[in-house]
Every structure is written in C-alpha cells, then in structure tokens.
Amino acid sequence: MxxxxxxxxxxxxxxxxxxxxxxxxxxxxxxxxxxxxxxxxxxxxxxxxxxxxxxxxxxxxxxxxxxxxxxxxxxxxxxxxxxxxxxxxxxxxxxxxxxxxxxxxxxxxxxxxxxxxxxxxxxxxxxxxxxxxxxxxxxxxxxxxxxxxxxxxxxxxxxxxxxxxxxxxxxxxxxxxxxxxxxxxxxxxxxxxxxxxxxxxxxxxxxxxxxxxxxxxxxxxxxxxxxxxxxxxxxxxxxxxxxxxxxxxxxxxxxxxxxxxxxxxxxxxxxxxxxxxxxxxxxxxxxxxxxxxxxxxxxxxxxxxxxxxxxxxxxxxxxxxxxxxxxxxxxxxxxxxxxxxxxxxxxxxxxVEQDSLLQFNLFTYCLNNPVNRTDDSGYLSIPNWLKVTVGAVAIAGLAVATVATGGAAAVICGAALSGAIAGGASGAVLGAVGGGISGGWQGALDGACSGFMSGTLIGGATGAVAAGFNIATGATSVVGKAHGSTLHKLATNMEAGKMAASGQYSQIGLNKSLNTMGLNGKLRPDVIGIGKKGVNKLVEVVSPKQSINYISNKMNGMLSNNPGSVGKIVSWVRNLFK
The missing domain is CATH 2.180.10.10 (RHS repeat-associated core)
Structure with a gap:
C-alpha cells in the first residue's frame, strides 16, 4: 500500500x-x-x-x-x-x-x-x-x-x-x-x-x-x-x-x-x-x-x-x-x-558474458535483434520470452532452485540458468524434459533440481547435463557454498555452473579461501576453478555496496600472487541497483 x-x-x-x-x-x-x-x-x-x-x-x-x-x-x-x-x-x-x-x-x-x-x-x-x-x-x-x-x-x-x-x-x-x-x-x-x-x-x-x-x-x-x-x-x-x-x-x-x-x-x-x-x-x-x-x-x-x-x-x-x-x-x-x-x-x-560479439558495442540496442529481445534497464538486453509469458515462470523457478540449494546441486542449476539466458533467442525455449534431466546423478544430488527441470528451458539443459555428468563422474568436484544476497548467490552459481559444464576444472570452490584450494593467499573469491591444464580461474561477483575499483584491486592482488591464473569480475548484480 x-x-x-x-x-x-x-x-x-x-x-x-x-x-x-x-x-x-x-x-x-x-x-x-x-x-x-x-x-x-x-x-x-x-x-x-x-x-x-x-x-x-x-x-x-x-x-x-x-x-x-x-x-x-x-x-x-x-x-x-x-x-x-x-x-x-x-x-x-x-x-x-x-x-x-x-x-x-x-x-x-x-x-x-x-x-x-x-x-x-x-x-x-x-x-x-x-x-x-x-x-x-x-x-x-x-x-x-x-x-x-x-x-x-x-x-x-x-x-x-x-x-x-x-x-x-x-x-x-x-x-x-x-x-x-x-x-x-x-x-x-x-x-x-x-x-x-x-x-x-x-x-x-x-x-x-x-x-x-x-x-x-x-x-x-x-x-x-x-x-x-x-x-x-x-x-x-x-x-x-x-x-x-x-x-x-x-x-x-x-x-x-x-x-x-x-x-x-x-x-x-x-x-x-x-x-x-x-x-x-x-x-x-x-x-x-x-x-x-x-x-x-x-x-x-x-x-x-x-x-x-x-x-x-x-x-x-x-x-x-x-x-x-x-x-x-x-x-x-x-x-x-x-x-x-x-x-x-x-x-x-x-x-558480463552474453555469448555475443555485439556486446562489446556500447551503443547497440538488444544486440540488433529487437524482435526477440528486450532491455528494460538500458544495461543488458534479455530474450523477450524471459520477460513476457514464455519462460518467466520457469526462469523464476530455476532462480529459486539455484539459491535454495547448495553445493553441487546449485552449480548444476546455475549451469542450466546460465545456458537458458545466454541461449535466449538462439534455441533456449521452454518445454518438458521428461520429468528431469535424465542420468544417474540425479539421485546422488538429492534431485535438488529435478522438480524444476520437469518444465525447464531446453537451451539450458545441455549445460546442466554436462555439469551434472562431470560432477557425478568425479571429473569435477564442488566444495563450499555460495554466500551473500539472493542475487549474489545466483550470479555465483551461474558462473560456477558454466565452469563445471566446460569440463576444464578438476575442482570448483565456492566462497573458499585461496590457500584451502591449494593457491597462495587467504582471500576468498566467490568462485575458484582449479584448471586441469594448470590455468586456474578466479571469479568475483560485485555486490551493490561494493565498488568496481575495490573488487578490481582485490582481483589484481590475488592474480599477482597466483601467476598463470585468470580472473573475471561479474558486475550485473551491482548494476541492477544503480
């Protein structure tokens, strides 16, 4: 009122x-x-x-x-x-x-x-x-x-x-x-x-x-x-x-x-x-x-x-x-x-990764696809179906599943959500997935995402399957749990989900200190990926109360102490509150 x-x-x-x-x-x-x-x-x-x-x-x-x-x-x-x-x-x-x-x-x-x-x-x-x-x-x-x-x-x-x-x-x-x-x-x-x-x-x-x-x-x-x-x-x-x-x-x-x-x-x-x-x-x-x-x-x-x-x-x-x-x-x-x-x-x-080279043009509207995308804030465009009718309910369900669960299950949900949003007008469409993404890993992960997946986004299914398979077979292990606000957790799990789906990392740490993951330092990035080929990845999600400069300085310090690592700063959560 x-x-x-x-x-x-x-x-x-x-x-x-x-x-x-x-x-x-x-x-x-x-x-x-x-x-x-x-x-x-x-x-x-x-x-x-x-x-x-x-x-x-x-x-x-x-x-x-x-x-x-x-x-x-x-x-x-x-x-x-x-x-x-x-x-x-x-x-x-x-x-x-x-x-x-x-x-x-x-x-x-x-x-x-x-x-x-x-x-x-x-x-x-x-x-x-x-x-x-x-x-x-x-x-x-x-x-x-x-x-x-x-x-x-x-x-x-x-x-x-x-x-x-x-x-x-x-x-x-x-x-x-x-x-x-x-x-x-x-x-x-x-x-x-x-x-x-x-x-x-x-x-x-x-x-x-x-x-x-x-x-x-x-x-x-x-x-x-x-x-x-x-x-x-x-x-x-x-x-x-x-x-x-x-x-x-x-x-x-x-x-x-x-x-x-x-x-x-x-x-x-x-x-x-x-x-x-x-x-x-x-x-x-x-x-x-x-x-x-x-x-x-x-x-x-x-x-x-x-x-x-x-x-x-x-x-x-x-x-x-x-x-x-x-x-x-x-x-x-x-x-x-x-x-x-x-x-x-x-x-x-x-x-902010949008899976499009056009994102680097700071003047374009909706990646020049105005028929299928929308941009309410002037920052980032999303597929129309994500805002209107088709997909809105499913996206909300997946977002809830992503932050309501923890560890491996949340990472798999994050992979699905990331794939769904990135796929957008390129095949991420709503539809049944047979009561859940099939595979023996569902039971092992308490079926945390299975309820949502009965009506999920096909565009995100590929990423979820890949992440689930890598985790279930031991190719990638997940330790820790995302922290912070709901949106902070959401962004963290999406980044971790993409990393798990890629198969490039033997271990993914959520809110873990560098030294507990075998790296140098005691700082805690939001996501740490231990690369199978020696290239580790550090991810920081910027919260509304944090400045880009502060997080950039933190990232630069962590990278200087860990040569050969790469870093990524995710700022869309902060941008939502500008």
Missing part, C-alpha cells in the same frame, strides 16, 4: 504454493487471475473489470514450448519461429502481418510489414562491430557513418540522390552532445540533464539511484513518485503550477504495467506476447486507444486522442517521451529512429 496526499493506493499480489503468481488486486477492486498448464506455463488470464465485464487472455504453445498464439478480447496474435527460436512471422486476427529474417549473428536483416493490404519491406545492414550502416526501404536509403562505434553522420537518399545529411557529436564519455538539430547536456557522467533546440527545451531530475523523478518540457512539468523503479504516480502541471492530470499506475509482480488511473478513471493495458502495449480499454471493455509499432519501436499508428497521448507505456512496455521520440529505459534513452541508444553503456557490462 502507498499513501499519497492522504489517499491509499493498494496493489495486492497473491501467489500459489509453487510461488507462481495467482492474482493481482488493484486499488479499484479490479482482479487479475492467472492460470497455468501442467508444465507450469501461463495459459490464461482473467481480468474482472468494472460493471461486471471480464477480459480474457489466452496463451497457446507449440510442441517446442514456444508461444504459438496469444489472444485477448480485442486481438489475436499468431507466431512462427525459425530453428533458433527467432520469430519469423506475426499474424493478427485482423489480417495485418509482419515477417522477419536474420543474419548469422541473429541481427534483424529484413522486416516486412503488411497493414490494411499495403506492404513495406525494410532491409538492414551492419558492420563487423554491430553498427547499422545501411537501411533501405523502396527507393529510400539511409547511410550511417561511425567513429569508434559513435554515430557521427546520417545521410538520407532518395533514388540515389542525397536529400539530407545530419552530423552528430559526442563528449569523451560517449554522450551525444548534438544531433545537428538539438543540443544535449549531461551530469553525473551519463545522466541526461537537458535538451534544447528549436521549439524544445527539456530538463530532467533523478534520485540517488539514477532513476528519473521529474521532467520539464517547454514549461510543463511531470513529477514522478517511485516505488522501487516503477512510477506509481505522475502529476502533470502547466507552467503556472496548476495540476492538469494526476495519473496512478498499477503493475504486475514483474513491474509490467497493467493499468493507469487518470484523474480518477481507470484504464487497462492490453499487450501482445512481446510486451508491447497495443490497446487501452476502459472499465466497460471499450477500446479507447491503440498502437502499432515496427520492430524497433517506431509508431506505425496511434488512435485514441487524449488517452493515447497521455499514456507513456508503449513498445515493450517502455516509458515513451513523445517530445523527443525516445524511450526512457531507466539508465539510458533509446532512440528507435536509429535503433540504438543516444549514449554509451557503462563499461562494466563488458565483463
């Missing part, structure tokens, strides 16, 4: 015995009920709105466990996939269609959009760094020029003739300072402070965690009240301070927006399986706004007048700033027109 100006606003979440979400009741008395199939996958949601109206959402999966159909009262979405799990076609009940192809790195190669009988085809090309260098649609062509992955020129052509050239510039930190039309100012390193140019002046304020608490656009101010990272209330004032609108937002357990209350009237969000807000309905189920988007989040159509414009949640459920055309992704701003962020990511993410 949150009390604002003496008024209580409540969102109640109820869970089943297996910790899956059972229901949500928001302040207005509206209930959302969640149902699951025998594999634990969500297959139905019933929203009981006002005036006795009920809104139904249904999920249907194919034999691979991928979401084949997503249907609510206002629309039906049918999905087709390639062998890697990438969406290749989306068809709606109204006959609209979108088709996609991908290159060998799973980057979006072509996009075909059919609306109202008219079809557009857009082709994209990238350089070896993952920078989009060319976009072609019909007789129109856009060429992009880069310097150290910084976009410095955009050239528009029509029938081969240049129609415009825009020049961009950046500061030393990789922050955009001009795009040829507007100027950008920054504070605290990578925080956008304001934008100015013809017809537009904006300024922004943030809290101690770097989350936006206020924006002012040409004198109109938006004040945000936050609960965690979610905006629970937005007050919009004119230049004289008069309140124009007061909007309250309600969310599901994963911070997915479910409704907004505008000056006392409740409206509800309908979305597709990728998390896009596609419709807004009132308490009687009438559609009051609708949106359509391309793969990158550009609006193809908006209907609905004032409510459609007031609502900030759009593509992928991101918060949209209509005055700039940017999406605010907490730590950074994403520009869908160019398909990338307007400033560089924190270099800490370079230490």
């Amino acid at each position: 949150e009390v604002i100006d003496g008024v209580a606003y409540t969102t109640s979440l109820n869970y089943n015995e297996d910790n899956t979400l059972k229901s949500i009741t928001i302040n207005s008395g509206v209930d959302f009920e969640y149902y699951y199939d025998e594999k634990g996958l969500p297959n139905r949601v019933i929203a009981s709105l006002g005036f006795g109206y009920k809104l139904y959402t249904q999920y249907i999966y194919n034999q691979r466990g991928l979401l084949e159909s997503y249907q609510h009262d206002k629309e039906t979405y049918t999905y087709e996939f390639d062998s890697k799990g990438n969406i290749t076609r989306i068809t709606t009940g109204t006959g609209d269609e979108a088709s996609y192809t991908y290159d060998s790195l799973n980057q979006l190669k072509t996009e075909s959009i059919t609306q109202d009988g008219s079809t557009r085809v857009i082709a994209y090309e990238y350089d070896s760094h993952g920078n989009m260098v060319r976009r072609v649609e019909g007789n129109k062509e856009t060429l992009y020029t880069y310097d150290l992955d910084r976009l410095i020129q955009i050239e528009e052509k029509e029938d081969g003739v240049t129609t415009s050239i825009k020049t961009l510039a950046y500061d030393d930190a990789g922050n955009l300072v001009t795009d040829g039309e507007y100027s950008y100012t920054w504070q605290m390193g990578r925080q956008l402070q304001g934008i100015s140019g013809t017809g537009l002046t904006t300024s922004y304020k943030y809290n101690e965690n770097g989350l936006r608490t206020q924006k002012t656009v040409n004198g109109q101010t938006h004040e945000y009240t936050l609960l965690g990272s979610s905006v629970t209330r937005e007050v919009i004032r004119d230049s004289q301070g008069t309140i124009l609108w007061t909007i309250h937002y309600s969310y599901a357990g994963d911070s997915t927006p479910v409704s907004m209350n505008v000056n006392g009237t409740e409206y509800y969000y309908l979305k597709n399986a990728q998390g896009d807000i596609t419709h807004i309905v009132d308490e009687e189920g009438n559609v009051v706004a609708s949106y359509e988007y391309d793969a990158w989040g550009n609006h193809l159509s908006i209907t609905g007048g004032e409510i459609a414009e007031l609502n900030p949640y759009r593509y992928r459920g991101y918060r949209y700033d209509s005055e700039t055309g940017f999406y605010s992704l907490q730590s950074r701003y994403y520009d869908p027109e160019i398909g990338r962020f307007i400033n560089a990511d924190d270099t800490d993410v370079l230490g």
